[in-house]
Amino acid sequence: MKVKNWNKGIYLLKGLVLSYIITCILILFSSVLLTYSSLSEMKMPLLNTITMLISITVGSIYTAAKVKEKGWISGGIVGIAYYIILIALNMIFLRPLVFDIFSASKIILSSVIGVIGGIIGINLS
Template sequence: MRSGIMGGFNIWIYGKGLMRGYIVSLALFLIGAILITYTGLGENVIPILTSIIMIVSIAYAAIYVVVHTKKKGWLHGGLVGILYIFILILLSKAFVTGYMLDRVVYYRIIISMITGMIGGMIGINMK
């Protein structure tokens, strides 16, 4: 058994997948910021935009991880979704004063897990 591999869980694959997901998030947030700044889009689109970006990034990260693990797509995808949102929550707790876990955060956790599971199912069926 190689280092970092435990029953199909390879920390390096997960790390690469999560980093790719965060890079996609950053790129999409940059595009969104440019669109909001230089077009007629109002600030009222920010909540839906952040949700869409989060869903796309988690799905991409889950697909990447599952394509490389090649088994149990829904399980690995769901784990990627949970890890993605928990890292964001930890960063928010560390850097945002007064950050609190409320109903919206709990919904985002559930959405992240479901999105990861769907991304994992898509990834396992890709060839």
């Protein structure tokens, strides 16, 4: 059974919200780990990237499993939307956007991980 377009949008939003909830939980865990262990602050960018990848994967799997068609597209949309929202939040609260090779590689990585998560989600449903 195919899902209507309105429901697809709702599932995409739910997948994004799920991704950001997981991000908050993993960042909290990383903060506790950084505070109470001998882990250096130099590892924080790596932990943030891992957090982003896990969050996008879970959100994409959820979205694709609910939409039940074209999982790679819905997963890719979740990945790209996640990173665009992250950039917007970064611009609002921290600093202006500097688009460099690091930013380009992150958005490509986000979309690829979203597509992979979407493929996994469609195969799980």
